[in-house]
Amino acid sequence: MAAASAALAQQYNIQSWSLEQGLPQSQITAIQQDHKGFLWLATRAGLSRFNGVEFKTYTKEDGLSSHNITTLFLDSQRRLWIGTTDAGLLLFTGAGFRQYGEAQGLTAKAVRAISEDNKGRLWLATNQGMYSLTDGNIVKYKSIPNIAYTAVSHTNAGKMLAGSEENGLYSLYLGKVTNFTTENSELTNNYITALLSDKSGNTWVGTAAGLAQMGLNSLSKVQLPAHLAHSHISSFAKDNYNNLWIGLQRNGLLKYNGKAFTHLTRRSGLRTNRITALATDTENNLWIGTNGYGLQQYKSPWFVHFFDFPGITEPRVTALAQDESGGIWLATDEGDVAKMQKQTPAWVQQPWPRGTTVYSLKPTEQGLWVCSSNGIWKIAAQDVTHFTFPDRVTSPDIYQSIATPAGELYFATAAGVATIADDTLRLLESPVNPIKANTIYLDSKGSIWVGADKGIFSIQEGELVQMFSGSQLAEVGSITEDKQGNLYFAAFNQGLFMLQGNQTKLYTLEDGLPNEAIKSIFADAADNLWVATNRDVLKIQLPSLRQEGKFTYRTYASYNGFRGLEICDNAIIQSKDGSIWFGTTKGLTQYIPHLDRQNTKPSSVMLTDVMLYSRPTNWQELGYQMDSLTSLPKNLRLPHTQNHLSFNFHAVCLSGQDQVRYKYRLAGYEDSWSPASSRSFTTYANLLPGTYTFELIAQNNDGYWTPRPLSYTFSIVPPIWRREWFIGVLLVVIAGAILSVVHLRERNLVKMNTVLEMKVDHRTRLLERKNREKEILLQEIHHRVKNNLQIVMSMLNLQARHVPDPAAKDVMQALRSRVRSMALLHERLYRHNDLEQINLEDYFLEVCESLYAAFGISMNRIMLEMDIPEIKVDVDTAITLGLIVNELVSNTLKYAFSPEDQGMLRIVLTQHDEVQYTLTVSDNGRGLPENFYQQQQQGSSFGLRLVQSLSKKLEGHINFYNNHGTKSTLYFVLPS
Structure with a gap:
């Protein structure tokens, strides 16, 4: 196996801004972030403020006395100080600049560095000595020589370090002054160019020829990489990962983690190696000022890119693999194969024709298996074996391979699943023909799974069996297994299919999956599922997905470091150090998990402008006083005719300004917040008179919202006829008029x-x-x-x-x-x-007494009981009732008792409602005669006829009963 090595540059996530993006000048001499999140840049064309999108530059026209700015410093009171080479010291007040010069005691013109001690005093390193500033007064410090100083710094312990131009470093601690030079210490050069004191009490000393470190009482040299040993250091910065960043005047950028250096140059993504200024922001991004190439930002250190392959234009890494020693292998769609050795590829001489696409690699002890668009290749130490289909008609595209513990080989091909027999490829019979096998996977239990264009298959006893036929899955292109043995299948444009034990579940958009166009999946050792889609990469937390069916994930795209565009099919692996490697259409990308941090710093929101009728408004011309800190009108009270307001706002998020989202509402006009939007302005028209508060919150690039809303209160004043005082006066006038009319009316009424x-x-x-x-x-x-x-x-x-x-x-x-x-x-x-009214009780009693007297009957012998309510009736009704009672009582006294009998006569009047009554006359005598009802029908008794006639006059009727005596009941109605 022949190999040739070529250096491969690591590229980092570095973004640039220059004149084309609005930077006023390309030479950056100092960088400082203020408490609102703005980045302040000192250039040779003025002082520029950067909000993540645009630059606002202050020049002499804005009160800046000089464009030759050497340093910027933000003190503990959040004030921005500006040191110049020819105009002394300046203070930015928010609305303008205040100059400190000879009138305040500063005779030097060039202020090269500024620091603050633990008592709040400012110290100025100038070309004519060291000065201190207290309460607006500047005093020269005479404990050290009156020479040119280039740097000053204070430690937490109260030590002051002053770097000079020719005399090395001065240390002032507890009243003692110590001078460190090349003659009495390990200082590499007497020209001190930069100082930085960290939280641990150490001070980093940059010189014109190397690096030193100052401890409590000693100074030691820090050995830079050999080829950079005598580099001119221009600046320092310390990040939240405790890395020291060192800007070199001509040799790029160094990152020192306390053990080793990482060198960044133009090949790493820098636009130039001429570094003039460094600063880290609150979101832990590194800002780089250059000499002639503008401003750069280094962010998302968890992604490292390998895009520039020597001799390969537009490298498309289609295959990745890891061998038993932990080495990373890669291949491209043009047939290039290499093994990474110390971040550098060692390219293998390929035996296949140029242009052959390599789909997957499988390093083994016997050699390297290569699945390609031109069959299968086995590259061993001494020979190369090529496997193809014997008929040469079947498609030769071989995508992936697996080897069973028994040594059996299976391959996913464009024509199905194949195995090797007699040094040739043979297709397994399929229950569904034809199929395209996109991927093949051997799980931890020894089962073989196949993802195909027509679903999921399994190889059982050498035969292909279709699985989950009811799921109707199609175009399954990737398979992976998590730490607990659960399997995941990527079904392109259908979602994520999970096999958990015997349970299956297809996750789609409705379940919270952000994208169904899944190309590749990979479960890492940290129990995350990496999902490559057609747009970005997702890192899904598997515990919450398994236990709750909930998607908790983080998205990686170009805005937060993943610049590889699209991941190739099944080109994701994890190396032994925990890094995740991605083969992309742009090259190779490495993800370093321990460097990954979310931006938990909420964006700093601000209201940038308030406008009438969506036009720029000069509020001072309208008579309003302006707030020097916000540049907004104070106590804004608008007449009712000016009720159309527009608000422009901004949230500083230097990690990803284009990912910021806003929500706002106008309290007093609406209760609910607006939907999250990237739009940074809004308008409210036809506001009714009243007091309103505009409230604004923002979400940063990683989804964190500002905890408290920004608010701005204003009022729409009602017209004069709706104002309280006018209404009050009007009410007084109306009340006076009403009182006058009432008074006059009262006088007339009194007379009347x-x-x-x-x-x-x-x-x-x-x-x-x-x-x-x-x-x-x-x-x-x-x-x-x-x-x-x-x-x-x-x-x-x-x-x-x-x-x-x-x-x-x-x-x-x-x-x-x-x-x-x-x-x-x-x-x-x-x-x-x-x-007009007769009391019935008294009247009935007199009638009865008269009858008792007429019949000569004593009430002791025949007792009289009356139960008559307090009722009064008119004369006609009383006469009618009196005659009826007269007849009934007369009959009782005449016929009911023998002369010697004792008895009782009872008269009861019962009221049922407002008009209906019952009159009952009863006794306990001998009762009705036997022929009574016959006499009643014949009408032979005048008294009975009289009683019935009188009853009809009262709209009633009377009944007679034998009930241990005689009982006469009259039902009648009294007029209401």
Whole structure:
């Protein structure tokens, strides 16, 4: 096996910005991130602020006194300080710049570096000595020589280090000054170019000819790679992974992890090797300032790319494999095969024709098995064997191979599943013909699975058997197995098919699978399922999928480091160090898991502009005071005619600005948040008068939302006729008018009431007099009627004395009792004030007493019980009821008892509702005669006829019963 080696450059995720993207000038001298997330860049054309999308540049027209900026520094109070070569020190106030010069005590013109001690004092390294700044006053520091200084730094312990241009390094600690030079220490050069103090208390010292490290009391040399040993160091940066980044003036970039160096150059993705400034942001991206090539960003260190293969244009890595020693093998669609040796490919001389596509590789102890578009090749140490179909008609495309523990070989081919017999390929018979076997897989239990264009098959006892025929799967192109023995099948444009024990499940978009166009799948040792789709790569957490059927995943695409475009079929493997390797249409990509970090830093959101009617608005011309920090109008109160507002906003996410999503709402106008969108503006039209608060949140590139919304409150002032004070005045006026009218009305009413009272009083006296006269007249009438009835009774008495017939006497006596009952009624009327209503209880009692007296019966012998409610009736009703009671009581006293009998007479009046009543007259005497009902039908008794006639007058009827005596029940209705 012959091999030739060629260096292969590792390419990293490095993005560039230059003049074409809006950078004002291509030479970056300093980089600093502020607390809002903005990146500040010092260029030779002014100070530029970068928000991840665009640059805003401040020049002399904006108050910047010089474009020759050497350094930038953000102090503990979040103030941005600017050092220049010819204008001293500047402070950015948010709205402009404040200059510090001779008036404040700074006589030097060139400020090369700025640092802050633990007391909040600023220290300035200048071309004329060291200065300190406290409360706006600048004082020269005289404890060290008055020479040109290039760098200054402070450690957490309070030590100050000052780097000079010619005299090496000065250390000031606890009042002691120590000077380190090439003569008395391991300092590589007396020209100090950069200083960086880390959290551990060490200070990294960059010189014009190498690197040193300053400990608590000693300085030691750090040996750079041999070819970079005397490099001019321009800058330092420290990332969150505790890596030290070293910018070299002409030799690119070094990453030092404490043990080894990684060198990045133009071949690694840098646009130039001339590095002038370095900085890391809060999202752990590295920013690189260059000399003449603008700004670069290094992010997503977990992906390393190998795209530039010597002699190969547009390398398409179609096959990957790992041998028993951990070596990585790769092949391309043009037939190139290589083994990676220390990140460098060793290319194998291929025996097949140029242009043969290699689909898969299988390294074994006996040699390398190659499945290709030109059959199967076995490359051993001494010879090469080629296997094809004997008829040469069957398609020679061989995609994958497996070897059983027994040494049997099986191959997935475009014509089905094949095996080797007598050094030739032989197809297994298939239950479904024809089939295209895309992949073949040997699981941990020794079962062989085949993914084909017509579903899933298994090889059992040398025969091909179709599995899960009811699932209707098609175009199964990849198979993998997780740590627990569960199998996964990729069905292109159908989803992910899982075999868990005896249970199967097809996951689709409806189940949360983000993409059904799955080309390849691979389960790694960390229990993740890698899913390659036609657009991106997914890393799915298998525990949550197995236990809950829930997809928890992270997507990798170009925006977060995966630049390989599309992964080739079944070109994913995991090396022994845990790295995942991808063969892509652009080359080879390595994923390093322990470097993978999610950006948990929420994006810093800000409102960039408020506009009227979607046009730029000069709020100062409209009389509003501007906020120097936000550049927005303060206390915005708009008239009702200016109720069309637009809001422009932005969230700084330097890791992936194009992935930022926004949600917003206008409190007071709507309660719900808007759907997540990449749009960074919104408009609200025809707002009603009121107070509103615009609220904004943003999601960064990894899905983290800002915890608290940004808010901006403003008011739409109602028109004058709807303002509170106007309404109040109007209400006062209306109330005054109403009170005046009411007062006038009251005066008129008082006069009218006085007149009316006089008239009413006069009329009342007339009516009272007439009413009194009427009452006297009625009483006189009732008195005369009563007297007349008394005369009738007297005449009946006289006549009865001369009537010998007993029957006639009884008639005369009955007539007298009836007349007396009427006379009693009229007597009650003229004796009482109420001339219209009769109390029945009193009236019935008087009738009964009169009858008891007429028949000479004592109430001690025949007791009288009455149960009459408090009811008053008119005169006609009272006469009718009185006559009925008179007849019934008379019959009882006459016929019910013998002269010696003791008995009881009971009169009960029962009210059923407002108009219906029952009158019951009962006794406990001898009862009704035997021929009573016959007499009743014949009408021979005048008394019975009278009672029935009177009952009809009351819209009632009367019934008679024998019930241990006589019981007469009258049902009647009183008028309401």
